[in-house]
Every structure is written in structure tokens, then in C-alpha cells.
Amino acid sequence: MAERLKTAKDIAGFMADYYYELDEASSSRKRKIAWCSSVGPVEILRSIGFLTYFPENHSALLGTRRMAADLIPSANAAGYSPDICSYLTADIGACIQGVTPLSKAFPGIEQIPRADVLVYNTNQCRDVQDWFSWYSKRFQAPLVGMETHRSVEEVTEAHVSSIAAQMENMVEPLERIAGRRLDMDELKNIIGLSRRCSDLWEECLAAAAASPSPLTFFDATTLMGPAVVGRGTGAVIDLYRLLLEELNERIERSEGAIDGDERFRIFWEGMPVWGRLGAHSRLFGDLGAAVVASTYCSTWIFSALDPANPFESMARAYTELFAVRSDNYKEKYIRERLEFFKCDGIVYHDAKTCPGNSNCRYGMAQRLQAHTGIPALVINGDLNDLRLISDEQTKTKVEAFIEQLEEAKGWNGCRTPGAGGGKSDIRYPSGGAM
Numbered sequence: 001m002a003e004r005l006k007t008a009k010d011i012a013g014f015m016a017d018y019y020y021e022l023d024e025a026s027s028s029r030k031r032k033i034a035w036c037s038s039v040g041p042v043e044i045l046r047s048i049g050f051l052t053y054f055p056e057n058h059s060a061l062l063g064t065r066r067m068a069a070d071l072i073p074s075a076n077a078a079g080y081s082p083d084i085c086s087y088l089t090a091d092i093g094a095c096i097q098g099v100t101p102l103s104k105a106f107p108g109i110e111q112i113p114r115a116d117v118l119v120y121n122t123n124q125c126r127d128v129q130d131w132f133s134w135y136s137k138r139f140q141a142p143l144v145g146m147e148t149h150r151s152v153e154e155v156t157e158a159h160v161s162s163i164a165a166q167m168e169n170m171v172e173p174l175e176r177i178a179g180r181r182l183d184m185d186e187l188k189n190i191i192g193l194s195r196r197c198s199d200l201w202e203e204c205l206a207a208a209a210a211s212p213s214p215l216t217f218f219d220a221t222t223l224m225g226p227a228v229v230g231r232g233t234g235a236v237i238d239l240y241r242l243l244l245e246e247l248n249e250r251i252e253r254s255e256g257a258i259d260g261d262e263r264f265r266i267f268w269e270g271m272p273v274w275g276r277l278g279a280h281s282r283l284f285g286d287l288g289a290a291v292v293a294s295t296y297c298s299t300w301i302f303s304a305l306d307p308a309n310p311f312e313s314m315a316r317a318y319t320e321l322f323a324v325r326s327d328n329y330k331e332k333y334i335r336e337r338l339e340f341f342k343c344d345g346i347v348y349h350d351a352k353t354c355p356g357n358s359n360c361r362y363g364m365a366q367r368l369q370a371h372t373g374i375p376a377l378v379i380n381g382d383l384n385d386l387r388l389i390s391d392e393q394t395k396t397k398v399e400a401f402i403e404q405l406e407e408a409k410g411w412n413g414c415r416t417p418g419a420g421g422g423k424s425d426i427r428y429p430s431g432g433a434m
Ligand code: SF4
Pocket: 085, 086, 087, 088, 124, 125, 126, 127, 128, 353, 354, 355, 356, 357, 383
């Protein structure tokens, strides 16, 4: 049985501290709290003194705790379609029903933190705007947002300057809400910390290029929590240094993340199924398939962040996201990663309520398979709404897919475990993802 990474415990401790700090600030009102979308301009918020809360992390928790299906109908009754983002509908449903998974995960916390302001960036999708807009009315708190470009092939100066201008325009209203000015030195310092977090997270993900891989996508979805909610702080840097050390130790020992030999290496495109992380990890692992990399976990790599150019570099970093880019760009991005991670196959999760992160709907899977020869599988499901998932169908499809990979490789033992082991010095291909 592959041992759990020790750093996972430190990461869980970080997440607990994060939520307890928010809870204390929410009840004492000693600090102002800004809600922020997961790839929103958190560096600006921190430099004006806000604590930041990320509703998407809360929604993922609703998913992992398998609460979403009971909550979504309440949001549907309030007018939010069952077909739109199940992060949104589960989260609004939870608020309407007055429940939160935080109270089970972190005893003593009874409710989500209040919002003094809600700040979104539509770089991931439009749903965050509607989601935050609902809470803005609920809390009678101001809503501040920015509109991104879409289907961007190459990020140009025109894209960057227009996004940078929107970010600069946010500052004055946020300063009024916070009752203090943005400290430019502090902003530069925070951007430097965010960049360091991004680099370390990138190195952790790149460690999965080793064979056998010391990390799976399913581990990474929970290990990435601090990169989402804590980027721009010093504490996350220590955590990811520890994680990287531990992953490199695994590589030195040729110790893989799955039980048994790593027979196949899989790339995951799309959102995780939060309520099936363990089940999917076992499903693939039992078949000797390590899901080694994903577009999703790479979202929180922001290589363009540069303290010397605060607004321009934030604008570039938050526009380079995979979700913002054209299909041409996405296909090139995935091709590079299939090669870098030495993948034998790619699985697309067609998440019913998240079209923006379901890239298999317009022929991409077929185009990439024709171009690379790497077999592809599409599984239908959802990130949070388990009513949209057929476990039996997923299992049958994955088993058939692995048989297909065996045939494609004339299976007789595949990669030699340990081949490619040793500390990886390969840099992750450049470019952000979402
Ligand atoms: S990207 Fe998908 S999961 Fe995330 S907020 Fe948008 S619709 Fe929801």
C-alpha cells in the first residue's frame, strides 16, 4: 500500500488554520474579509489588508463530502438552473439551507465567513459573476469584478494593458471598503510570494514526470489547497518546499504513488469528480494506471508574476490561463504535457455543469488523438452533482480503455519501474492553465 505523503498532514493543518482565522475575523469583525474567485486578483486584496475567502474551495468541500446533490435543489428553486455550475448551485443551496461542511471539518465553525466585498475575475467563466452577485445581495456587500478576454491565441500587450487597467480601477473602491490604502511595496512583496508559491507548486507537479510517478492527480487535487487559498503568504512556501523534498525522496527511492507497478501513465483533462476522488484513485490504481498530470492542477501556476511590474504581470498571469485560451493553444499545451509526462493515454472528464473546463465537446479529443496517436477516453460526469454520474459506466469505460492501452502497447510489462527515476531537473513546459 503506497504510504500517504507526510506533507498532506501539514497541508491539512494549514487549511484548518486558514479557516479558523477567517472564522475568528468574521465573528470579531477585527479584519475585513474579501471573497475572491479562485483565480482572482488576490494579491491586490492582501496588499490592502483583506483576509480572503474562496467560495470555490468551500464548494469543492461540499463535493468531497457528497453534500451537493441534497443542496442543489434549493438553488434550483431560487432560479438557478440544474445545468449551470454545480459549485454555484451547491454553494448557494448550502447557504439557503444554512449548512456548511466547515462545521464537520473544523469543529467550532458554524458558518461561512461574512463578506465585506466580493471580487471576481471572469477568466474562468461567467458563473462566478452570478454566484458572487447572489452573495453580494445576501450580505449587502459591494461586488467588484473584472471581465476577461476569451479564446486568446497569443497574449498580447493589448490584452495585458486592458486587464491591468481593470485591476488598477479596482484599487480605489477596495481602498474605500478597507479603510486603508494599497501599499505598493507590500503588493510587490506579495506578488513575489505568490510567484514563489507558483514556482514550487510547478516543481511539485513536474516531479510526476518521473517513472514511477511519486504523485497522482488525485493526490494533487487536495495538496493544491494552499496554492489556491494561501498564495501570496509565506506559510505556503514552507509547505511546498517540504512537499517537493518528499516527492524527490520518493523519486530517489523509485517509489510510486500507486500500489504495485505503474503500467500506464494517464493525463486527466477537466475537473475532478470531487465526490469520487478516492474511488477514481482506486479504479485507476488497481489497473496499474497512474494519473500523473492534469490541466486542472496546473491552473495555479502563474509564471508571469513579477514584483517589478505588479499590475502588468498580474494581468498577464491571470490571462495566460488555459481556460482563457483558444483551442489551438489548448491543443499545443496538452500535446507538450503528454510528451513531458510520458503519458500513454488521456482521459477527458466531460463535466455536465462546467462547459468551460470540458474541452472534449468540439472535437479536441479526436484531433489530439489523430495528431499524437495517444488514445483518448471521454467520461461523462460532474464535479459536484453525483446524480449526473454513473459509477458503473465509468468503471466499464476505464477498464475497456486500459485494455485498449494494453493492446496498443502489445503489453508485456510496459515501463520498467524506476526508469527515469532520480531527481527530475526537467522544467514544466511554460504557460498557465485552468
Ligand atoms: S470554472 Fe466551472 S466549476 Fe469553476 S466556477 Fe466556472 S463553471 Fe463552476
